[in-house]
Structure formats: C-alpha cells, structure tokens
Amino acid sequence: MKLTVLGCHSASPHENKNPTAQLLDIKGHRFLMDCGEGTQVQLRKAKVSFVHIKHIFISHLHGDHFYGLPGLVSSFRLLGREAPLHIYGPKGIKEALTLLLKLANSWANFPLHFHELESNNSECIFDDDSVTVYTIPLKHRVYTNGFLFAEKEGFRRVNTEAAQAAGIDKSQFRLLELGQDVLVDGVLVKNDSVTHNPHPPKKYAYCSDTAFFPSIVPIIKGADWLYHESTFLQQHADLAHQTQHSTAQEAATIARDANVGRLILGHYSARYKNLDLFTQEAKAIFPNVILAADGAVIS
Amino acid sequence: MKLTVLGCHSASPHENKNPTAQLLDIKGHRFLMDCGEGTQVQLRKAKVSFVHIKHIFISHLHGDHFYGLPGLVSSFRLLGREAPLHIYGPKGIKEALTLLLKLANSWANFPLHFHELESNNSECIFDDDSVTVYTIPLKHRVYTNGFLFAEKEGFRRVNTEAAQAAGIDKSQFRLLELGQDVLVDGVLVKNDSVTHNPHPPKKYAYCSDTAFFPSIVPIIKGADWLYHESTFLQQHADLAHQTQHSTAQEAATIARDANVGRLILGHYSARYKNLDLFTQEAKAIFPNVILAADGAVIS
Numbered sequence A, B: 001m002k003l004t005v006l007g008c009h010s011a012s013p014h015e016n017k018n019p020t021a022q023l024l025d026i027k028g029h030r031f032l033m034d035c036g037e038g039t040q041v042q043l044r045k046a047k048v049s050f051v052h053i054k055h056i057f058i059s060h061l062h063g064d065h066f067y068g069l070p071g072l073v074s075s076f077r078l079l080g081r082e083a084p085l086h087i088y089g090p091k092g093i094k095e096a097l098t099l100l101l102k103l104a105n106s107w108a109n110f111p112l113h114f115h116e117l118e119s120n121n122s123e124c125i126f127d128d129d130s131v132t133v134y135t136i137p138l139k140h141r142v143y144t145n146g147f148l149f150a151e152k153e154g155f156r157r158v159n160t161e162a163a164q165a166a167g168i169d170k171s172q173f174r175l176l177e178l179g180q181d182v183l184v185d186g187v188l189v190k191n192d193s194v195t196h197n198p199h200p201p202k203k204y205a206y207c208s209d210t211a212f213f214p215s216i217v218p219i220i221k222g223a224d225w226l227y228h229e230s231t232f233l234q235q236h237a238d239l240a241h242q243t244q245h246s247t248a249q250e251a252a253t254i255a256r257d258a259n260v261g262r263l264i265l266g267h268y269s270a271r272y273k274n275l276d277l278f279t280q281e282a283k284a285i286f287p288n289v290i291l292a293a294d295g296a297v298i299s
Helices: A039-045 A069-078 A093-103 A160-165 A170-177 A214-220 A234-243 A248-257 A276-283 B039-045 B069-078 B093-103 B160-165 B170-177 B214-220 B234-243 B248-257 B276-283
Strands: A002-007 A021-026 A029-033 A055-057 A085-090 A112-117 A124-127 A131-137 A145-151 A182-184 A187-189 A203-207 A225-229 A262-266 A289-291 B002-007 B021-026 B029-033 B055-057 B085-090 B112-117 B124-127 B131-137 B145-151 B182-184 B187-189 B203-207 B225-229 B262-266 B289-291
Touching (some): A002 A039, A021 A203, A039 A069, A069 A085, A145 A214, A203 A214, A225 A248, A248 A276, A262 A276, B069 B085, B085 B093, B085 B124, B131 B203, B170 B182, B225 B248, B234 B248, B248 B276
Parallel strands (some): A029 A055, A055 A085, A203 A225, A225 A262, A262 A289, B029 B055
Antiparallel strands (some): A021 A029, A124 A131, A182 A187, B124 B131, B131 B145, B145 B203
8 A cells, every 4th residue: 555645735836836746556456535726746756657546536526626637637538548547526517517518529539437426425436356444524614525545454464384394385385375275186175374464454544624523534434544534733723623634633633533543633624834834733632643745755 | 918828728638737817907907718627726826916807708618728727716705806797708608607606605795797608700709998909709529719909099198307498387297198189388289299298009909719710800900919719839830720720830820910019929739848839830920929838928
C-alpha cells in the first residue's frame, strides 16, 4: 500500500500549495481520490502514467476537490485513452462533467462510467478479488463522502525452504497458496507446516472534508492509515465549526477512538505558516501522526 | 499598454507549461483573456491583485482556455470579493459556470454578469471612455472569438514649458488638454502652440485558437501588437489543418497582411523542444516577432 499526496492544502490559491488530490497504490490498483485544480500536472510531477488510473473517487463538489477533473478527463481523451474510466462522486457530477465536455465538443472517446452517490449510509461502491471500497459519509457544507479502501485477505505465503525440504514440487505451490494440504509420494503434508499466514489485509481511510463527526468511528475502526483533514488548529475551533472543518485535535480524537495505526493530517488553512503546530496539537491526543505534504510518498 | 503572459502552451499537461491566459493592462483596466487550468496560481505568481480583474474574456470553451475559470471565480468568493465581475464568452458559459457554482453551493456573493457571444461577425462588446473591445471571429473546432482591445484617443498633452512661457495658469491646463484655445490677458493663445498631439491610441489583437483565417485581417489591421497562436511549425501543416490550428508561418502571414507592429507567438505544441524554430519560421515572413513565455511581461 503506497500513498502519493498530490495536493494537501485548502482552497485558497497559492504558489506551491496544491488543493486536494491523492493517489493510492493498493493491490495493483491506482485509485485517485479527489482532483483539485492542477492535479494533472501534479500527476506528471509524480511520474504517474495516466493510463493506470481507472477509478476516481470525488469526495464532494467544492472546487478545491473537483475542478481539476474536467481537465484530467480532457487530457485522457487528448492522449488517446481507450481504457474505461470509472468516476464515483456526489449526484450532479455526471451532469457537470457531461456539460463541460459537450461544450468543448470533446466527449470522451473511451467508456466513461459515472457512479453517483447520494446515500447518507456507508455503502460498498467497488469490489473485486483484491479490494473493496466503501463510502464514509462525512459532515460538511455540501454532501460529502470519505472513502475506505480495504484489501481482501491475500493467499498463504509458501515457505519455500520448508516446502522444498518436504519434497514439494513448485507446480504444487499454487495449491499451498490456496491453503490446501498436498501429497508427496503418498504422504500428506499439512499446509500450515510449509506456509506462513497471509499478510494481514490493509485498510486506508480517506476523510476530507468534514466537521468533527464521531459517527465515522465504527466505519474506519482499525484502519492502518487514516487521512483526516485538519484545516484549523484548536485556537480557531470557532472557524472550524462555522465552516464545517476539523481541527488537528479533533482529527486526533477520531484517530484515537477508531484505534487506527497512523494518522495523516492535511488540508491546512493558508493562515498557518508553521505546520509543526498541527503535529504538536494532534500528538497530545494520538501519538502516530504525520503531516501530508505535496509530492510526499507514504509507504 | 502592458501584457502579462500567464500561460502560453497548448493543452497537453506538463510541469511548468501553463495553458493559455493573458492579462492586459490598458488605460487603467486589467483585462483577463482566457483562463486555462492553474491561471489563479499564475496570477498569484505575477502578483496580480484579484480584485482589479473586473472583465474576463474567454475565447472558446476548450479546457485549456476555460477550466481555470470556475476555480478563479470560487476564489473571488472565498476572498470576500464585492466588486462586480463581467464574463464574456461563448453561449453555454453561463450554464456551465452556474451549474458548477450551484453544485458547490458556492454561488457568487458579488454581482456576476455574463455576456454570451454567438455572432459570427465582429461586434463591440465593451466600451467606455478609454477603451473599446471588439470580437474577432476565428475558425476553430468550436465557436471561438479573439478579442481586439482598442484605446480611444487620449487628451492633448500640455507642453508645460511653452504654456508657462505664454503665461498660462495651471488651472487652464485642463482646457488645453481638451483642445481649447485660452485667453491670457485678453490675448488668445492657440492650443497647438502649447500642446503636443495625444499619444496615438494603441491596439492589441488577441487571436487564439484558430486555423489560418485571412478574414480577420481587416479587423486587426494596424494593431500595435498581435498575439496569434502558432501551435505547429510548417512541417506539421497537415496537423495544423486537421486540428484547426496555425503554423508559425501562417501566423506571420496574417501579421504581415494586417501590417501590425509586432507579432507575439504562443500556444506551442509540446512536441517542440526548440521554440527558436518558431521565430525563425515566422521571421522569414514578418520581421518583428517575439515568443510568448509563461510569466513574461511585454510592454
């Protein structure tokens, strides 16, 4: 599981402060979360091939999370994309994108599938052999979801040395991965004597933007990583409540109560010059905190 | 007259290659022409105060000329703008922007006036005491206009030394500026003996994007500066014709035939590493050529 932070700042435009977008590499997928203005250039900087992005998850339709999407989709077309693209986001996203592409006479020449969201309950929106994605309904000024990316349990891992010592041929390793015992010269070799347990499946919870909203705790419980917005410090809690954003202390409270492995903060208001204050404030509640930074890769 | 090039590259996304946007300072106005993705950050880099932008002219609704506008308008709101904003662009621009702002629940809290264009003839779309703006209908894959910014003739310029030698009091200088003769101790002083002619009014013609289209020549005749797109070199004339863009040679032909003062090239395809080739190709037809560059200020 690898996270590339493409942008982690709030809406106010500044040189070298990109609005929200993240890319999650998980089990062979490259999931794009949010797409603020300039995301396509941030993807170029991070040397991410556009063609590997097949699923884009938009939390809400505020510009700093969404206004990079029309340009990215247009560029896909310009670059001759043929692979289907799936876009998940609030109801209205299809109408908006369709209108913009129509006005530009640039309708996508690849299959473009919209999955519009309007439920206030967590729901499964993607599922395949390796990963499931659930919405995390958040509390913001407009309809907003976070997203929970959950790996499925992988295969058992063959202890090559032990398996070879037991005389098991490589052609039978696939059976071992699937958890089966195997016969060697008529003798049954128990699976767990020559395999290790699968790596524990990982979970990433992406929560942006939201007021302090403890209802999400059961959904994100035990996630390995939690990205939680912290637009403000506690000294501006009044502004956080007014704009339905969170403080670093509130993000850390969610992280502690959900017993996550690591908290990643971001979406900082431009008013703060010293971002270390976010770490300090959060660490008083929850120890394992890191700050997102544009271009950072977390793995 | 001062031109700030905010972006001058074609649509393909690249680090440090911004899509089209320009800012024209003319007679106290700051006119924004086109607004590709990232324009608001380019304005920040150029240290342009957002509040001074009151008129935005969008040539066409392709993303690399338009997809920075929703974010810019949202930022105006975020920053507490109160001044009215006028947006001139192809029919459809109002519906698109209105939908995006509605979905974000971010309707402008300042007066937002749309001036939708659909004529195929040049028309006057702005006029005040100092400047007139006309459309320049272009030929592209979607409905597209360039814009001609024409200063009005200014006041006569008082020759302070001569005026004082003739005994004219400063309180009468305004009359001189207006072209009137004045009385000094009962003696008539002729205006042209103590004033200079006004500076000749300047004209800027902005033409992006367009195929080679000689119909524009009468409209832009004698402009001091002409920005004309040159996406391609003549070696790719087939691509230029297919995509309805121009080559450097074609842009220079328009400049020569319109007898402009200076040609500014831009909207280069990302395929060209050496932009000097554009200058060379154009200079063979028209000598006074410069290349637009992101961040360049031309005055």
